[in-house]
Amino acid sequence: MAMAPPTKLFGAAIKRREDPRLITGKGSFTDDVRLVNMATMAVLRSPHAHARITRIDVGAARKAPGVLAVYAGRDLEGKIGTMPCAWLVPNAGLKVPVYPALASDRVRYYGEGVAMVVAEDGYLARDALDLIQVDYEPLPAVVDQEKAVQPGAPQIHQEIPNNLAFTWHFAGGDVDAAFRDAEVTVQQRLLNQRLLPTALETRGAVAEFNGGSGDLTLWCTTQNPHILRFHMANITGIAEHKIRVIAKDVGGGFGSKIPVYGGEALVCMAARDLGRPVRWSEDRSENYVATTHGRDHIQDVELAARRDGTITGLRIKAWASMGAYLSTAAPGVPTWLFGLIVPGCYHIPNTDVTVYGVLTNNTPTDAYRGAGRPEATYVIERLVDLLAGELRMDPAELRRKNFIPTDKFPYTVASGGLTYDSGNYPGTLDKALAMVSYPALRREQEQARQQGRLMGVGFSTYVEVCGLAPSAAAGFMGFQGGLWESAIVRVHPHGKVTVTTGASPHGQGEETAFAQIAADELGVAIDDIEVVHGDTDRVQFGWGTYGSRTATVGGAAVSMAARKVREKAEKVAAHMLETSPQNVEFADGVFRIKGATGVNKTMAEVALHAHLAWSMPEGVTPGLEESHFFDPANFVYPFGCHVCIVEVERDTGEVEIKRYVGVDDCGKVINPMLVDGQLHGGIAQGIAQALYEEAVYDENGQLLTGTMMDYAIPKASDLPRYELGRTETPSPHNPLGVKGIGEAGTIASSAAVVNAVMDALAPLGIKHLDMPLKAEKVWQAIQRAGGK
Amino acid sequence: MQRIAITVNGRETGLEVEPRTLLVHYLRDKLNLTGTHVGCDTGQCGACTVLLDGQSVKSCMLLAVQADGGSVDTVEGLAKDGQYHPVQEGFWEKHGLQCGFCTPGLLMTSIQLLRDHPDPSEAQIRHAIEGNLCRCTGYQNIIEAIKYAGGKMRDAPRE
Numbered sequence: 001m002a003m004a005p006p007t008k009l010f011g012a013a014i015k016r017r018e019d020p021r022l023i024t025g026k027g028s029f030t031d032d033v034r035l036v037n038m039a040t041m042a043v044l045r046s047p048h049a050h051a052r053i054t055r056i057d058v059g060a061a062r063k064a065p066g067v068l069a070v071y072a073g074r075d076l077e078g079k080i081g082t083m084p085c086a087w088l089v090p091n092a093g094l095k096v097p098v099y100p101a102l103a104s105d106r107v108r109y110y111g112e113g114v115a116m117v118v119a120e121d122g123y124l125a126r127d128a129l130d131l132i133q134v135d136y137e138p139l140p141a142v143v144d145q146e147k148a149v150q151p152g153a154p155q156i157h158q159e160i161p162n163n164l165a166f167t168w169h170f171a172g173g174d175v176d177a178a179f180r181d182a183e184v185t186v187q188q189r190l191l192n193q194r195l196l197p198t199a200l201e202t203r204g205a206v207a208e209f210n211g212g213s214g215d216l217t218l219w220c221t222t223q224n225p226h227i228l229r230f231h232m233a234n235i236t237g238i239a240e241h242k243i244r245v246i247a248k249d250v251g252g253g254f255g256s257k258i259p260v261y262g263g264e265a266l267v268c269m270a271a272r273d274l275g276r277p278v279r280w281s282e283d284r285s286e287n288y289v290a291t292t293h294g295r296d297h298i299q300d301v302e303l304a305a306r307r308d309g310t311i312t313g314l315r316i317k318a319w320a321s322m323g324a325y326l327s328t329a330a331p332g333v334p335t336w337l338f339g340l341i342v343p344g345c346y347h348i349p350n351t352d353v354t355v356y357g358v359l360t361n362n363t364p365t366d367a368y369r370g371a372g373r374p375e376a377t378y379v380i381e382r383l384v385d386l387l388a389g390e391l392r393m394d395p396a397e398l399r400r401k402n403f404i405p406t407d408k409f410p411y412t413v414a415s416g417g418l419t420y421d422s423g424n425y426p427g428t429l430d431k432a433l434a435m436v437s438y439p440a441l442r443r444e445q446e447q448a449r450q451q452g453r454l455m456g457v458g459f460s461t462y463v464e465v466c467g468l469a470p471s472a473a474a475g476f477m478g479f480q481g482g483l484w485e486s487a488i489v490r491v492h493p494h495g496k497v498t499v500t501t502g503a504s505p506h507g508q509g510e511e512t513a514f515a516q517i518a519a520d521e522l523g524v525a526i527d528d529i530e531v532v533h534g535d536t537d538r539v540q541f542g543w544g545t546y547g548s549r550t551a552t553v554g555g556a557a558v559s560m561a562a563r564k565v566r567e568k569a570e571k572v573a574a575h576m577l578e579t580s581p582q583n584v585e586f587a588d589g590v591f592r593i594k595g596a597t598g599v600n601k602t603m604a605e606v607a608l609h610a611h612l613a614w615s616m617p618e619g620v621t622p623g624l625e626e627s628h629f630f631d632p633a634n635f636v637y638p639f640g641c642h643v644c645i646v647e648v649e650r651d652t653g654e655v656e657i658k659r660y661v662g663v664d665d666c667g668k669v670i671n672p673m674l675v676d677g678q679l680h681g682g683i684a685q686g687i688a689q690a691l692y693e694e695a696v697y698d699e700n701g702q703l704l705t706g707t708m709m710d711y712a713i714p715k716a717s718d719l720p721r722y723e724l725g726r727t728e729t730p731s732p733h734n735p736l737g738v739k740g741i742g743e744a745g746t747i748a749s750s751a752a753v754v755n756a757v758m759d760a761l762a763p764l765g766i767k768h769l770d771m772p773l774k775a776e777k778v779w780q781a782i783q784r785a786g787g788k
Numbered sequence: 789m790q791r792i793a794i795t796v797n798g799r800e801t802g803l804e805v806e807p808r809t810l811l812v813h814y815l816r817d818k819l820n821l822t823g824t825h826v827g828c829d830t831g832q833c834g835a836c837t838v839l840l841d842g843q844s845v846k847s848c849m850l851l852a853v854q855a856d857g858g859s860v861d862t863v864e865g866l867a868k869d870g871q872y873h874p875v876q877e878g879f880w881e882k883h884g885l886q887c888g889f890c891t892p893g894l895l896m897t898s899i900q901l902l903r904d905h906p907d908p909s910e911a912q913i914r915h916a917i918e919g920n921l922c923r924c925t926g927y928q929n930i931i932e933a934i935k936y937a938g939g940k941m942r943d944a945p946r947e
Contacts, residue, residue, distance in 0.1 A: 015880055015881065015883075016880070016883065018888070019879070019880045019885060019888075020880070021888075022885055022888030022891055023863075023872070023876040023879050023880055023885065023888075023891060023895065024823070024863065024864065024866070024867055024872075024876070025821070025822070025823015025824065025862065025863035025864045025892050026823065026864075027823075027888050027889075029822075029825070029889065031816075031822075031825075031826070032816075032822035034820060034822075121817075122813075123806070123808065123809070198923055199887075199889075199923060200825075200827045200833065200835060200887065200889040200890050200921065200922070200923050200924075201825070201827065201887070201889045202826075202827070249887075249888065250887065251825070251827075251887045251888070251889030251890075252886075252887040252889060252923050252924055254923070281826075283826075283828075283829045284827065284828035284829045284830070284833075285829055285830075506887055507885075507886035507887030507888070507924050508886065509886070673883045674883070676883075676929075677883050677886055677924075677925060677929060680925055680926035680927075680928050680929065681886065681923070681924045681925050681926045682926075683926060684925075684926030684927070685923075707828070707829065707830045707832075708828045708830050708832035708833060708921075709830050709832065713832075713833075713921050713923065715914075715917075715918040715919075715921065716913070716914040716915075716917045716918060716920075716922075716927040716930070716931070717914040717915055717918050719926060719927055721928055722926065722928055
């Protein structure tokens with residue numbers, strides 16, 4: 001295989017080529033699609049968390065001005081199928097309930113769709129919703145997952161006893177012995193609260209069905225167009241190759257735009273029935289009930305250790321609230337993506353994780369930035385801090401003592417579930433300690449305490465598993481899909497380049513990063529390279545963007561396809577230079593005879609020559625285009641150390657973040673500006689979980705935080721600056737040496753913030769408080785502790 | 789229906805609308821200016837921010853008829869003769885956007901902010917953009933973008 005040319009753009013903070021269209025208001029978001037004769041759909045949603053529908057009358061709605069069609073749940077029969085659960089976790093007794101696009105005889109969560117209207121415009125569609133008459137017979141509802149599995153709790157699906165969708169167990173070593181022999185143990189009950197992902201763009205879809213050709217075009221706010229196409233074929237009965245899914249610009253996803261939802265199926269059905277394009281867009285309060293929620297674990301956790309601080313065992317029992325139905329990827333999130341990584345950075349020889357997946361009368365949960373890994377990091381990082389408190393050990397030194405040694409990689413965890421590729425945990429810890437001047441910081445804290453001020457320092461040393469995924473691992477875990485990624489690199493006769501990727505970035509910036517990779521590999525100016533994604537007609541196959549996979553898996557495919565192009569071009573160039581390929585080198589962006597700098601051929605000249613094919617080397621076909629499917633051998637394991645410094649206001653309980661420092665290692669860095677941006681945004685969401693956000697339901701299953709007036713998305717004035725450091729420990733599992741970074745900020749940060757606040761409150765004897773650490777909660781804890 | 793006349797990005801528009809039509813829908817659906825976005829239904833997120841008679845307003849919280857006779861500036865009107873407005877330049881230079889959905893609203897708010905405070909402190913910026921939510925960037929690069937734009941505008945005032 002030919003050697004790679006010296007890299008120039010890899011590692012450079014190049015400005016994004018996504019930006020020109022976005023800063024001029026010329027993005028192509030789903031709700032921007034304008035088609036001739038387009039109609040608008042609106043959905044009527046249940047005001048009850050659990051009820052029988054005894055009567056539904058759409059007659060008046062059908063006659064309302066501008067109304068083209070009205071469908072109730074029963075009208076979907078024979079037209080569209082049900083929503084898929086596509087992560088069938090094995091060996092867990094998994095039971096998957098039937099998940100319709102609209103409810104017909106029973107509603108199971110507040111906001112579940114019961115009918116829909118298609119009208120000439122959105123205003124008229126919403127007018128007609130008010131005319132639909134629905135009689136409900138309310139049933140008892142349960143939203144607490146511990147209560148929902150108890151005998152006597154309301155049964156949400158008749159075929160799923162005790163609302164228990166799965167019981168997952170994964171262990172290694174002998175955890176009973178570890179706890180029996182432990183010199184010290186710490187236990188804690190933790191709440192990892194339900195969150196509303198709140199991408200700024202709500203979900204939507206536009207469907208256009210061509211009755212002549214049988215082609216369906218579906219614009220949708222999806223993170224994974226090919227997955228959506230596959231399932232739409234099953235749901236609509238239209239053949240997969242006749243469906244085109246387009247997701248050009250998507251306004252954020254964070255996991256909530258992975259699933260296959262009813263809305264897109266409904267617009268497809270309506271477009272086919274009416275012979276007109278049909279659009280739909282959630283408003284925000286609809287998004288808050290109809291789009292998947294994140295997290296929602298109750299965890300009983302405990303750590304066993306020796307007096308010298310050596311951790312010997314970790315046991316976790318968790319109840320995950322799945323909502324009323326199992327969403328597309330949902331079962332894998334609180335199981336594999338949580339349970340395998342719970343030991344974190346530490347060598348823990350005995351681990352035991354049991355997770356109960358419980359159905360509850362609220363919105364289905366699914367992946368939300370980090371998807372299982374923030375829940376895991378929170379457990380182990382809180383436990384380590386609790387252990388540090390119990391042993392009166394410095395929390396940084398306790399962590400260091402238990403780190404997997406740097407010479408022990410690749411390292412397989414006790415359960416055998418994961419083999420970490422590479423790591424240098426002391427490296428990021430030391431860098432973070434230096435950035436915060438740790439000894440001086442603790443002295444400052446001592447002085448603050450003497451003045452009666454509540455200052456705290458919190459650590460979160462994390463490792464996470466991402467770069468989803470080796471396809472064999474996907475199959476083993478029950479994920480109904482491969483997780484390789486594809487790329488095509490095509491050099492046009494004029495010498496410009498098209499790169500297609502099956503990843504589907506929605507803000508992460510890979511149009512730029514992939515152009516950097518291709519430019520280096522091909523010696524073509526970056527402005528002559530276009531990167532295409534998000535259109536199943538233009539991109540052969542792919543799996544989309546989530547799980548921090550785009551640069552690792554997608555970028556690797558681009559790199560290898562580009563390398564194949566360069567290898568073919570080298571053969572053609574040699575032929576053009578009338579010499580053998582061994583005599584040719586690729587240097588300074590051109591092919592030339594080794595040692596002779598005078599005569600050379602550019603990639604553009606080679607491409608034109610190969611296109612004309614008047615004279616080609618033996619065995620080389622015309623054209624200059626190569627594809628590659630990259631299937632990684634392992635996940636990748638970014639890691640880091642975050643430190644949060646807070647001061648808690650005694651009189652109000654308010655938490656102020658004085659400094660937030662994050663040192664992360666994502667292997668080699670393609671574009672440091674993009675990496676920093678992902679960390680800023682990720683850390684912001686983790687801080688928000690720690691201090692502000694929670695999706696609150698009352699005991700009747702009503703969502704109380706149903707608009708942005710009640711759900712606390714942080715504003716600019718609610719967040720600190722983020723000071724970032726970096727180390728670079730390449731991954732051996734892809735040719736670029738990169739690891740993912742899209743989720744790492746979120747995975748690390750909640751624990752760092754909570755640990756800091758608890759450190760601040762430690763002098764008052766307060767051991768643990770659950771997120772979000774709102775001022776009222778903190779103030780009340782201070783009052784109870786007598787610390788006025 | 790009511791006939792209204794609004795100048796948008798310097799062009800006169802005159803259309804019939806139902807009185808309940810929101811200004812943001814007038815822009816997006818009647819004029820096909822889809823750069824201004826809708827991100828919420830309670831006036832929190834600011835994605836719909838435009839300038840009305842030079843003042844930043846949330847166009848989802850205004851009826852189109854309330855803008856009758858007025859002058860609206862949207863993101864589509866910022867670049868002049870192929871040159872970006874300094875706020876656009878700042879957001880590009882400083883990676884002040886990721887998905888781009890909140891960006892048009894932030895650009896318009898930034899213009900108002902820099903008019904009121906040509907050399908704003910970080911605290912002033914954070915306070916001024918409280919009405920614009922961003923879920924992707926964590927705000928830090930947005931602040932850098934606005935500072936950059938302020939610097940450019942102080943050095944070379946437009947027109």
